[in-house]
Amino acid sequence: MHTLTASESLARLRRGDRRRRVAALTALGAALLVLAVLGVAVGSVPVAPDRIWAVLAAKAGLGSDATTLESTIVWTLRLPRVAMAVVVGATLSLAGAALQALVRNPLADPYVLGVSSGASLGAVAVMTLGAASLGGLSVPGAAFLAAAVVLAVVYAFAQRAGSFTDARLVLAGVALGYVAMAATSFLQLLAEPAELRGIMFWTMGSLAGARWEALPIPVVTLIAVGAWLLAQGHPLNALALGDDDAIAVGVDLKRMRLGLLAASAVLTAVAVSVAGGIGFIGLIVPHIMRLAVGADHRILLPASALGGAVMLVGVDLIARTVGSPNEYPVTIFTALIGGPFFLWLMRARDKEAM
Template structure:
């Protein structure tokens, strides 16, 4: 794909994203007309227009759905980025933070804080615990999978699945042993959802995803080299072990922050990078921005389905992404 077509594709995806954001805000148990949504956004953002909507509509759109929408775009973008780089450094098309145990480790760290420790350092306690859990889980997977200093992609995937089961078993045990009233509240969060979205909670995930995108774009050439193979990377003078370490650290940090707010949302990092590669190719300076837009767009509409399919109940997003991702995984296995 040449530069002009790539630029046109990004503009198209960006336009679709903007339209989807406005239209999706009208969906939910209480429907709000798109024209009213647009007027509320203009009024709140720029002070334009006269108020002709009810206070209830303003509260629903601005205080509930807009933060939820923004969190969904951040989570979708972040998980898609993580999946793309993990697939590159492991050279495994089935790699994603869920299958490599990172999500389960972050979940375990967050459950320990929620049920047994508490917010000892304020709002940062939960993201920090999730990050530590994600990092320890990733390091454990690497330690088990390494054979004579080398990482085999199939072995890495199997070890990730095994460690993920162990981490989730530990999290479930803590839920069983903890306060059952708190456990029931945590269960919905573990299934994945955007119900915790608040304006004051968006700064940390926004900073995490933005910084992660900048750092990963800066490592696009090493990622391309690793995707081509270990020997190619060494020939180009690349320290493959150091690059992998940095990638795993960045992936663990982003996963920990996102899981601490949205819970366990699986398979986004598996599906979106494959779709993006079909559109723009495997070169990471082009792939990563496409993953950001596609991941955000995907999760925005999955969230619409989650809050409308069984309204007024809120379907956990992790259930929807697991169903879609499981079918995608089966199709990918049959093709390869």
């Protein structure tokens, strides 16, 4: 009987990898499509899928019998919201997967760097103190600016003797995140009762304000930064093993870390500036995908991006329908789903270690 050489069995393994990769991405893509259609169809006024099509045809100038009401619901309200959920979900998951490899810590998520708390502080400052007192900044503008300032300070603190250590990065991020959160709480106490609901939606994340005009910046950021990140699957595998392991195989460690840090910070800041502090997606989705498709970053990164989009479209659908006509902040549901899952994951890891 012919026994396989090592090269042959590796080649066979790779063929299997490719098949599983295509299967996983196809399944996620299909799930995303189904959820996106549901996201547009379901609501206080249901719209049948064929009517969604009619609206799209009308917008494309193909002429159809879509009514103004249908057009408003589908095109102005629900479609940009679903699109925003896709973009923000993918953005947060990608940032989380990259950071988990960078700091080699399964607990890392886009928010360990303090970026989210900083963004929330910026946004809440505009809401409570008024745009005029902050030089006319918009809410997303202030969120992004504050996130950038926090990141610069975290980075400065994490530096030591020219290079930074991951432990210092996380410690500085967590510490600064608490400072920003305290400042946000203080501003909330100064807020008028009428402003509080808006503030809560901001700090807990919501896609309710999604409009077409808000999409270009997150879309361009996701495409540009995400494309770079997806191309780093191979070096990320080496980096996830260890610093010495990355150096051993020729990864430019300093540039790689700086690139990953900048990429995840920009992704997070942009996502938070348009949708507020949506929690758990960046933490949980990469873990689910690791269980589903394995830890190889060449598949983990695209799967996480798609998985994040699937999860946020799904969760947003729940958040705006479960108590219809009232809406709930998204993080309530990402946390209700994500928290128990996370505990289960910890248990599973304990058993694995035994």
